[in-house]
Amino acid sequence: MNIFATEFILGHLNYWLFIILMMTGLYIVISKGNLVKKIVGLNIFQTSVFMFYISMGKVSGGTAPIFPLDGVYDPSIAYSNPLPHVLILTAIVVGIATTSLGLALIIRIREEYHSIEEEHITILEDTVFQTENLPLDGKGGSI
Amino acid sequence: MDTFSAILLSMLLPAAAVISNLIFRNNPNLRDGLTLGAAVATFLVVLNILNNVGNTTTDTFTLIEVMPGLGIAFHVEPLGLMFAILASGLWIVTHIYGIGYMRGNNEENHARFFACFSFAIFAVMGIAFAANMFTLFLFYEVLTLSTYPLVAHKGTLAAVKGARTYLGILIGTSIGLQLVAIIWTYAVAGTLDFTKGGVLEGMIAGPAVAILLALYAFGIGKAALMPFHRWLPAAMVAPTPVSALLHAVAVVKAGVFTMLKVGIYIFGIDFLATTGASIWLMWLAAFSIIASSVIALTKDNLKARLAYSTISQLSYITLGIALATSMGILGGSLHVVMHAMGKITLFMCAGSIYVATHKTDISQMTGLGRIMPITFGAFLIGALSIIGLPPLGGSWSKWLLIIGAADASQLVMVGILLISSLLNVAYLLPLVGKGFFLKGHDQTEQPNVAESPLLVWAPPAFTALGCIVLFFYAGHIQAFLMPIVAAP
Amino acid sequence: MATQTVHHAAMTLTEHLPILQVLIPFITAPLIVFVGRRELAWPLAFIASFTSFVIACLLLSKVIGGGVISYKIGGWAPPLGIEYRVDAANAFVLFLVTGISTLVLPYARESVSSEMPERTQTLFYALFLLCLTGLLGVTTTADAFNVFVFLEISSLSTYVLIAQGSYRDKRALTAAFNYLIMGTIGATFFVIGLGFLYMATGTLNMADLADRLSGQYDSRTVRAGFAFILVGMGLKVAIFPLHLWLPNAYTYAPSAVTTFLAATATKVAIYVLLRFIFSVFQPEFLLETSALEIIFYPFALLAMFAASFTAIFQRDLKRMLAYSSIAQIGYMLLGVALLSETGLMAAIIHLFNHGITKAALFMGVGAYVLRSGGSFYIHLQGLGKTMPWTSAATVIGGISLIGVPGTAGFLSKWLLVQAALEQGYWPLAILIVASSLLAVIYVWRLIEILYLSTPTSEKVVQEAPLSMLLPLWLMAIACIYFGFETDITMGAAKAAAQALLSGSSGMMN
Structure with a gap:
């Protein structure tokens, strides 16, 4: 298998796109300090998986998997596999729920911290953490 | 029942x-x-x-x-x-x-x-x-x-x-x-x-x-x-x-009871003897006996000295097991009783001195023997039992251990047991000597020092008597323990 | 005629037990919201949870002998329809999860009303039930994609539950947000893995998957799928390098939530991992890919030592226990890695024993938070005198965590060491006991602070209320009880290990 062959690259086009999207999404999640941008990255990441599933169900030359109205089934017609599409409907719903919950959390974070930038929040938290974790006085607590 | x-x-x-x-x-x-x-x-x-x-x-x-x-x-x-x-x-x-x-x-x-x-x-x-x-x-x-x-x-x-x-x-x-x-x-x-x-x-x-x-x-x-x-x-x-x-x-x-149990009932004496797996343990126990006796000599705090003495005496029992002979095991088992009776007497005497005078260091206890004769008398008896002098219980267990060592042809061990007895004398008896024969130097400061309360001096006196009684009943205990070394 | 109908209905009900115990909390959750009355929320939640617990007991009693209950949802036969399967392995987990939730709810009443404003309390119980639904669904289902759906139900409600801690400490919000990001990445990885498996096999039913996978272990698609599933679930389990979400989430969540999550959520995730490793894939697959040497042993050992060391240096009891949880997960992973019946038994029984131990400990923490205002060691000084019952129960939990003989924790460590020795891995046995010695250090520190130090503040601290003490003591007694009475735990763990090791053949019968 020559992974540089044009045939290979074009033949797996949907996977390339899937990987590019996935990495873009993950990169945004990791690198961006803005919480909303993190959620956007997460969305892109999830969408890539939706694309992956949807393209997986494609059967070459297949048509939309809709049962003929007249009820006569023609075995010569190839249909795409509908199951991954159905699955991904569920995943989309989950994705929407996650996004909305994430955004709701961001609103609450902004109320409490007056910022949605990770570095500001971290500084605030670190100062609290350090004052909390001062050593105990000498009465038995120290090890 | x-x-x-x-x-x-x-x-x-x-x-x-x-x-x-x-x-x-x-x-x-x-x-x-x-x-x-x-x-x-x-x-x-x-x-x-x-x-x-x-x-x-x-x-x-x-x-x-x-x-x-x-x-x-x-x-x-x-x-x-x-x-x-x-x-x-x-x-x-x-x-x-x-x-x-x-x-x-x-x-x-x-x-x-x-x-x-x-x-x-x-x-x-x-x-x-x-x-x-x-x-x-x-x-x-x-x-x-x-x-x-x-x-x-x-x-x-x-x-x-x-x-x-x-x-x-x-x-x-x-x-x-x-x-x-x-x-x-x-x-x-x-x-x-x-x-x-x-x-x-x-x-x-x-x-x-x-x-x-x-x-x-x-x-x-x-x-x-x-x-x-x-x-x-x-x-x-x-x-x-x-x-x-x-x-x-x-x-x-x-x-040490757990050690005995493991030696007798998990490994088996014969198995230990035939494999020779316990030789190293014997040497380690011997080292423990001598080393902790020497450390005991250096301690001025009475309880610390007794603690190191205990470490040394416990190793007698471990040594008894490591010898992997019937006499060694019997001696070790008997020593459990004898040492218990002797050492509890010594500790209770130490406590008695502390209650009466709040003193913990041996160097400060000069002359106290005349004020607290019962406590110091009990201490003397307990000490002699630990040293292993007749007519006190401790003499029998040491005797059996020495026979056990001889049985196993470990003459070095016999020597170690004897040296250790001398060390016992050296770290236990000075207190008695100081207590009875030296004149106290700070009695003027504490004129109200007297013998401790009844509940404190009576128990050590009782166990000291026990040390003497055990001398005469050691044979019974030995006979009682015989089944543990009898052939299965 | 009438009796016949009743009889028929009863029979139908028994048949539907596997779905009922998921459905009851699932339906009660919206019901609580619709009823909308705070005083009714708790009783409804408790009844739902208790009913699920009864059903879980019934299911466990049916399958502990080694049987399997297969339930076809809507009558659609697998592999096309969704199947629920109950065998000894998941019945045991169900027993743990429902049992803990039923005990946490009475405990939560007092704790929740002190840690949260009134307006959110009704919703809290609804979310709690949703979380329970998710966990039960994940455990019962035999359909791989269904696992993902229920996993997300439980995860989404968990994020919200953790965020409820913000009324006490605002850092609960960022903890929840971080967990949301990591949890979603984990779940999505899991779905990607499933996609690969689906590409290779065209099925999602676990038994069917196992059957079709058995010939193609060297396929790159299958291996990639396994890797994604392992990492995805590993995030949920908090396997060592993927544990970063856990300490903050456990520390800042409300006490009742921490108790529930620590005792159940990671345990269910471990169950899923076991199911995939042993039922969907076969142990041979692990050997073939040498996943054991590269992943399981090193990370399990790292967790046991690194997390335990970190736990020693904490000054907040809740955070300390969170790190200890990460360490304990290492033990379970190690049991899995040994790939033997004893090892698997050790993992499963530790899953249960650690669940009840941590529940007892976190319940104790909740009581301290309620009465002395915090879980930092400085708040706990000298509480052994003022809160004697809470402290005694917490100490029992602590010694079970160490694994002192006579407690539940001892048995699992015994089995784990035995499993290691059976394979001849004696250095591993030494490492296992060495890491439990680290537990001695951090537990003893707690005991010294509770009993041997004097309180710094003059505030008079009262004993915790009875509604918290009772569940706490039930858990503490369970820690002792399951250290002696092992018919249930050992029996179930043995049956579960056998069910898992029999692999696909066990799934197909």
């Missing part, structure tokens, strides 16, 4: 004493009276077992089956019965002493103290009657945990640090080494039941035997084999009744 109920009763009575101590914590007389009643009752129950069973080994009674072939099970055999009689009998004496000491010294938290004390006795009874290594280990750990609050009793920084060392070493060795040894034994032999002649013969061979023995020998931290002996001096921060009963009798004897 059948034996099984008697065993359970001997454990339930101390457990009941724990609860009664917690319930009646604000009523000192009722609380201490009930505990004393429980102590006497426990002793009577154990004597009842002796009366019914004698020196035979009973069937095993399984209380709960925890895993297949592994359960909480009890039986009576001579060694365990001897240990139970010893611990429950001395519990009565120490309890009386403890009441006097705690009240005379105005210590705090009496109820917690006596509750934990009774809990420790409960654990000791479980150890004495355990029918397999699993049960023994369970109660071994209960003993460690229940004595921890006693060591930390004073709550001072020193007490907390001492208790930390105590717990760290005991839990560390038992979980880190002993547990591995037990599970290893279970994995190769398929059983942990105490069986005459051992369970390991034919199951394990080569250097693995010596490694397993090492895991046991170091894992049983309560036997205070060097280098895991540090907990014993650390535990001396505890009030003296604790040092007397627990760190001269119950806890350390539980350690």
